[in-house]
Structure formats: structure tokens, C-alpha cells
Amino acid sequence: MIPALMPTYNRADLAFERGEGARLWTVDGRRFLDFGAGIATSSIGHAHPHLTKAIAEQAARVMHVSNLYRIPEAERLAARHVENSFADSVFFGNSGAEANEGMIKAVRKYHAETGHPERYEIICFEGAFHGRTLATLAATGNEKYLAGFGPPVDGFQHVPFDNMNALRSAISEKTAGIMIEPVQGEGGVRPCPDRFLQEIRAVCDEYGLLMALDEVQSGMGRTGKLWAHQWAGIEPDVMSAAKGIAGGFPLGAVFAKEKVAQYLKPGTHGSTYGGNPLACAAGNAVLDVILAPGFLEGVQRVAAHLWRGLEGLAAKHPSVVEGVRGRGLLVGLKLKPEVSNGDMQAAAVAEGLLTVAAGMNVLRLAPPLIITEAEADEAVELLDRACRRMTPSTAKVAAQ
Ligand SMILES: *Cc1c(COP(=O)(O)O)cnc(C)c1O
Numbered sequence: 001m002i003p004a005l006m007p008t009y010n011r012a013d014l015a016f017e018r019g020e021g022a023r024l025w026t027v028d029g030r031r032f033l034d035f036g037a038g039i040a041t042s043s044i045g046h047a048h049p050h051l052t053k054a055i056a057e058q059a060a061r062v063m064h065v066s067n068l069y070r071i072p073e074a075e076r077l078a079a080r081h082v083e084n085s086f087a088d089s090v091f092f093g094n095s096g097a098e099a100n101e102g103m104i105k106a107v108r109k110y111h112a113e114t115g116h117p118e119r120y121e122i123i124c125f126e127g128a129f130h131g132r133t134l135a136t137l138a139a140t141g142n143e144k145y146l147a148g149f150g151p152p153v154d155g156f157q158h159v160p161f162d163n164m165n166a167l168r169s170a171i172s173e174k175t176a177g178i179m180i181e182p183v184q185g186e187g188g189v190r191p192c193p194d195r196f197l198q199e200i201r202a203v204c205d206e207y208g209l210l211m212a213l214d215e216v217q218s219g220m221g222r223t224g225k226l227w228a229h230q231w232a233g234i235e236p237d238v239m240s241a242a243k244g245i246a247g248g249f250p251l252g253a254v255f256a257k258e259k260v261a262q263y264l265k266p267g268t269h270g271s272t273y274g275g276n277p278l279a280c281a282a283g284n285a286v287l288d289v290i291l292a293p294g295f296l297e298g299v300q301r302v303a304a305h306l307w308r309g310l311e312g313l314a315a316k317h318p319s320v321v322e323g324v325r326g327r328g329l330l331v332g333l334k335l336k337p338e339v340s341n342g343d344m345q346a347a348a349v350a351e352g353l354l355t356v357a358a359g360m361n362v363l364r365l366a367p368p369l370i371i372t373e374a375e376a377d378e379a380v381e382l383l384d385r386a387c388r389r390m391t392p393s394t395a396k397v398a399a400q
Contacts, residue, residue: 019046189332
């Protein structure tokens with residue numbers, strides 16, 4: 001019989017009842033070090049006192065009023081994000097896919113309003129992930145995810161990642177913009193070279209295209225800067241955010257320059273829950289932590305420490321780990337073809353460590369940004385033990 005909870009996920013048989021920082025405890029008392037953070041989302045860890053207090057206090061005052069009224073918490077959160085980013089204006093929704101839908105609409109609307117309604121196509125990249133709604137599935141372009149859901153939404157093309165010739169030759173009179181993740185997350189923790197982001201910026205300027213960044217996974221401090229594109233010293237025209245933006249409370253956002261945002265007038269876009277007082281109280285509390293002086297430098301330091309440990313691990317287990325990739329605290333262990341990332345993930349669970357599988361046989365580590373060097377060392381130690389489980393003679397142990 002079908003489970004009451006629709007079986008759209010292959011879930012691990014683990015149920016958590018409590019968390020604190022980078023730790024989680026199951027209902028049956030097992031303790032885990034959480035280097036998955038609910039897929040790069042629990043950015044400041046579990047049960048962060050500042051975040052839980054802000055949510056509890058806001059819930060006790062007023063949770064939801066709708067966007068028919070002013071929402072001071074949303075005005076404040078938007079102003080703070082504007083002050084700390086390239087954007088002049090921010091729209092709030094509830095998820096990454098919804099943020100990308102808004103971003104795609106913003107790109108199309110800009111050209112329609114500036115006399116080029118024929119420009120609606122967006123160039124995306126192989127290995128991308130932009131979400132599970134119909135338009136974001138088309139932007140993702142993964143045949144496996146699209147199968148069975150009818151004709152894909154029109155207006156998305158895919159070119160190879162980090163290939164300027166392919167990108168240039170895909171541009172036509174119908175092209176509206178270029179959409180890319182600064183670090184491909186689901187696709188296999190593949191960082192986009194800074195140089196490629198700079199070249200995309202230049203080609204967008206050359207052809208009057210909009211540069212649209214999907215920072216749903218790479219943003220909110222994950223790479224050691226508030227937004228990953230800041231490493232490349234460029235500014236997009238529009239950007240989507242979600243995952244870590246409210247530390248696990250559902251919130252998504254479209255960030256835009258005024259030249260784009262000015263066309264999203266009343267009636268053009270909306271969301272009933274989007275940016276409600278509770279979500280924005282959570283978003284503000286997360287920003288308090290991430291914007292505190294020294295916090296992002298701390299992320300860079302602990303990330304450098306973790307990378308040293310992981311590179312040592314890769315050197316020690318060349319038959320399991322092919323290499324380390326990613327940026328900051330969005331890290332991928334690229335595994336040898338003989339070792340499956342699913343088995344490695346299960347072996348890590350057996351050692352008390354939570355990770356997330358990604359494409360291209362990569363094991364993804366995306367711990368809360370508040371981890372200590374000692375916790376990074378512990379994760380490396382647990383991965384070392386997991387690697388030992390993966391050596392051919394003992395591979396069966398992990399499969400138990
Ligand atoms: C997770 C993710 C999404 C989709 O976010 P949802 O909140 O699941 O809709 C979109 N883009 C990127 C880069 C993501 O990592």
C-alpha cells in the first residue's frame with residue numbers, strides 16, 4: 001500500500017528528534033555529526049538560540065498577514081540585503097524553485113518591457129539544477145527529471161559548463177539572459193571558475209543580456225563570502241537565493257538591479273506566504289549572525305582547515321577518493337568510479353556522519369557555517385573510517 005507520505009524520496013531510515021549546532025540525535029538516541037545541514041540549508045546550525053528566539057517571539061506576535069499590507073520585518077530584511085549585495089530591490093518567496101521562477105520571469109519581463117518581447121530564451125548549463133517546478137525543470141534540463149511531465153517549458157537552452165565558444169555560439173536574437181550557479185551543487189559540487197563568471201558578465205554586456213545567478217545553494221555565506229559571485233568581483237543583474245537564507249525556515253528571494261526590478265510592478269508577480277513576518281524574522285536573525293564582524297572570515301578559516309584535512313584524506317585513500325572540489329563549505333569528494341557515492345554516504349552514516357550525495361559520483365559536504373575546527377577534524381576522521389569500509393575487501397560491510 002502507498003505510504004500516506006507520498007514516496008517522492010528514497011529516505012534513509014533515520015528520524016531526528018533534536019539538534020544542537022552541528023549535531024543531530026535520532027528518536028532512538030543515536031548521535032550524528034551533521035555535514036549535510038538539511039542540504040546546505042541549516043546555515044547557522046540546529047537550534048541556534050538567536051534564531052529560535054526570533055522565531056518564537058515573532059510567532060507569538062503575528063505570523064502571517066499577506067502582502068496586501070506592509071510587512072516591517074520584510075522591509076527591514078530587504079533593506080539589509082540591498083545594503084549587502086549588488087541588488088537594489090528584493091522579492092521574497094518560499095523556496096529555491098520559486099525564487100528561480102521569479103528570476104526567469106524578471107529576465108523575460110525586462111526584455112518585453114524594453115521593446116524586445118522576442119528575447120525570452122535563457123541559456124543554461126549542462127549539469128545545472130534549478131528546481132522541480134515546470135519552468136525550473138526546463139532550466140535544469142535533466143532528461144531524467146523531465147520524463148513523463150509533458151513538453152518542457154519553452155525557452156531554455158543548454159551548453160557545456162565553462163566553455164565560452166559553446167556559450168557564444170548559442171546566443172541568438174532570441175536570447176534574454178544567461179543563468180548559472182557559481183558552484184553547481186546538485187550537479188556534483190562543480191565550481192564555476194571566476195574567469196568564466198567574468199567572461200559571462202562581459203558577454204552579457206556585449207549583447208545586452210541579463211546575467212542571472214542561481215545562488216540558492218552557493219549563497220548566504222556558504223563559500224566564505226555572503227554571495228559566491230563576489231569572489232569573481234562581478235555583479236549579476238538578477239540573482240535567486242533560498243536554502244540558507246533563513247537557516248531552515250522556508251524563504252526564497254529574487255535579488256535584482258533596479259533596471260530589472262522596475263518592471264515587476266503590482267500585479268506582475270506575487271506570493272501569498274512570501275516574505276511573511278515569521279519567515280522574515282528568521283531571515284533577519286540569520287543575517288544578524290552571518291553579518292557579525294569576523295563571521296565570514298571564520299567560515300573561510302574553518303573551510304581552509306577542512307580542505308587540508310580532506311586533501312590528506314584523498315591522498316591516504318586514492319582507491320576511494322579521486323579529489324576534492326567545490327568552494328568554502330560547499331565541498332565535494334569526487335569518488336573513484338568503483339566506489340558509489342550512495343555506498344560511501346551509507347558508510348559515513350554507519351560512522352555517525354551525515355553527508356549528501358551529488359551528481360557525478362560526488363559525496364557532498366555542506367556543514368552548518370558555525371562548525372569548529374575540531375568538528376571539521378572529527379568529520380575527516382569519520383570519513384577516514386568510512387573510506388576504510390569502502391576498500392574492496394570490506395565494501396560489503398557498508399552495504400549492511
Ligand atoms: C536546491 C536548489 C534549488 C531548488 O530549491 P528548492 O527550495 O528545493 O525549490 C534551486 N537551485 C539550486 C542551485 C539549488 O541548490
